[in-house]
Amino acid sequence: MPYPQITLRELHYFMAVATQGNFSHASDMLHISQPSLSMGIRSLENKLDVRLFDRTHKAITLTDKGKTFFLHAERLLEAEQNLQRAMADESGPLKGTVHLALPPILGAIYFRPIIRQFCSLYPEVVLTIEEYPSDRIVTQLLGHHTNIAALIEPIHNKQLHTIAFAEEELCLLMADTHPLAGRPICSFTDILEEKFVLMNEDFKINQFISEAFASHGVTPQVTGRTSDTSLLLTMVQAGVGITILPAAFHNPIQHDGLYCCPLQDPTLRITISLAIRRNSPLSKAEETWLQHSLNNQSFQPPSSPSPQP
Numbered sequence: 678m679p680y681p682q683i684t685l686r687e688l689h690y691f692m693a694v695a696t697q698g699n700f701s702h703a704s705d706m707l708h709i710s711q712p713s714l715s716m717g718i719r720s721l722e723n724k725l726d727v728r729l730f731d732r733t734h735k736a737i738t739l740t741d742k743g744k745t746f747f748l749h750a751e752r753l754l755e756a757e758q759n760l761q762r763a764m765a766d767e768s769g770p771l772k773g774t775v776h777l778a779l780p781p782i783l784g785a786i787y788f789r790p791i792i793r794q795f796c797s798l799y800p801e802v803v804l805t806i807e808e809y810p811s812d813r814i815v816t817q818l819l820g821h822h823t824n825i826a827a828l829i830e831p832i833h834n835k836q837l838h839t840i841a842f843a844e845e846e847l848c849l850l851m852a853d854t855h856p857l858a859g860r861p862i863c864s865f866t867d868i869l870e871e872k873f874v875l876m877n878e879d880f881k882i883n884q885f886i887s888e889a890f891a892s893h894g895v896t897p898q899v900t901g902r903t904s905d906t907s908l909l910l911t912m913v914q915a916g917v918g919i920t921i922l923p924a925a926f927h928n929p930i931q932h933d934g935l936y937c938c939p940l941q942d943p944t945l946r947i948t949i950s951l952a953i954r955r956n957s958p959l960s961k962a963e964e965t966w967l968q969h970s971l972n973n974q975s976f977q978p979p980s981s982p983s984p985q986p
Contacts, residue, residue: 681724685757688750690717691729695747696820698736702813706822754821755957773962774803778817778826781808782882782906783949786925787843788827788970795969802962810904811881818954824963829881830948839950840971847885847945849938850910850927851919858936865893865942872918874901874909885945886921892943910935923947 693703694714704711722729729743739747779788784806792804809817815834817823832839849863857863857871869890875897876882890897900918903909906926913920914934927937951970953959959967 683721683724685754687717687721687724688754690714691721691746691750692754692820693822694718694730694737695739695743696816696822697813698738700737706807706817751821758821758824758960759958761960770801771799771962771965772801773960774805775825775960775963775966776823777804777806777966778814778823779806779808780811780814780827780829780880781904782876782880782922782926783827783829784808786845786923787949791970791973794973795966798969799962799965802966804966810877810879812879814952818952821954824953824957824959825967826952828950828952830950832950832952836955837952838955839952841948842951842970843949845923845925845947845949847882847921847940847947848924848927849919849940850913850922851936851938852914852916853934853936854916855919855936857919857938860938862939862941865889865940868919869893869895871898872900873897874903874912874918874920875899876906876909877902877904880904882922882947885947889943889945921945 690703690707693707694700697703697706700711700714704714707714718730725742725746727742727746728740729746731738731740731743792806795802796804807817807823811828814823814826814828815832815837818826819834819836827842828839830839830841849857849868851858857867860867875886886897901912903912906922909920909922912918921940924937924939927935951967953967
């Protein structure tokens with residue numbers, strides 16, 4: 678009796694649902710409709726004559742058979758990537774695809790010049806860049822949906838190898854008409870009763886902000902949230918609230934109407950790292966991207982943002 682033929686597409690569908698724990702998130706990541714994804718998973722389960730997912734809970738979880746299948750699917754997809762790397766023609770111009778995942782708050786600050794220079798040097802390499810909050814980026818890496826990512830430390834996962842890339846101080850950003858605008862420096866005691874607009878709750882930068890407020894025994898008064906950094910700045914400009922972002926995010930030329938002020942008591946700093954899976958070789962294009970990024974990294978001892986005149 679012949680075994681059912683499992684396709685690579687079905688393996689990718691399975692890994693997406695398994696790592697995301699949600700059909701909606703998985704379909705968004707795969708850029709397919711949710712009914713198509715559900716149909717693909719049902720087809721796979723019918724071929725295997727087993728149930729891979731427990732759908733009785735709010736979150737989709739793996740059954741015991743699903744956990745076993747996950748281990749084998751992970752190895753098969755790893756073998757597929759290794760086969761593609763082995764067959765790649767390394768003569769002539771560098772070619773291939775670099776799968777990169779970035780938190781939205783970091784991409785525009787640190788990677789715009791790197792992307793521009795890399796694409797100029799290697800025009801035949803395709804950059805596939807996705808933006809997710811840090812926690813979802815980890816699942817992207819572990820699920821083999823991306824191979825290189827930028828993450829905010831700390832990262833507590835032994836399956837990932839990280840390399841420090843940049844260190845940045847967080848600052849207070851407000852409309853230039855705000856009563857605090859013009860101060861050379863602000864303390865958290867100055868802003869405990871201010872209204873804030875922040876990134877959505879699943880963005881890691883919120884952990885640093887919440888911990889700083891908690892050290893003063895309060896929580897921030899949040900009047901708005903968004904996953905779009907441009908919209909966040911627009912709300913700050915409109916006076917909806919003030920915000921806290923990496924100091925390098927503020928460019929007076931681009932963000933007219935905003936004032937950036939250093940923070941103290943406590944001073945907040947974040948470390949950004951590049952992450953890859955351990956024991957998972959990169960393609961020539963991905964290795965080149967990683968080395969190019971590190972050669973142009975901005976990692977340096979932190980310094981306070983300069984007060985504006």
